[in-house]
Amino acid sequence: xxxxxxxxxxxxxxxxxxxxxxxxxxxxxxxxxxxxxxxxxxxxxxxxxxxxxxxxxxxxxxxxxxxxxxxxxxxxxxxxxxxxxxxxxxx
Numbered sequence: 001x002x003x004x005x006x007x008x009x010x011x012x013x014x015x016x017x018x019x020x021x022x023x024x025x026x027x028x029x030x031x032x033x034x035x036x037x038x039x040x041x042x043x044x045x046x047x048x049x050x051x052x053x054x055x056x057x058x059x060x061x062x063x064x065x066x067x068x069x070x071x072x073x074x075x076x077x078x079x080x081x082x083x084x085x086x087x088x089x090x091x
Contacts, residue, residue: 034072035090 014022030038040063048056067073071091079086 034067034070034076034086034088036070036072037067040067 044056044060044063047059051059072086072088075088076086
């Protein structure tokens with residue numbers, strides 16, 4: 001059985017048992033964002049690993065343009081300006 005009280009090398013002072021709840025909290029925060037933007041951000045990060053820096057930047061710019069044309073972008077901007085939580089619909 002693994003010793004779950006060992007500290008994490010990347011997070012001194014944090015136990016290995018704390019990593020799953022922390023990862024779940026980060027995932028929940030990411031998932032609360034606009035679904036299209038999250039999907040495209042993950043896709044560009046994965047694809048970018050197999051391209052040159054220039055190609056990666058072009059891909060990122062293209063995906064940014066796609067995100068900027070969504071209803072969720074408009075909702076996010078409106079929610080920010082109105083100081084309220086956004087209601088994203090994946091459009």
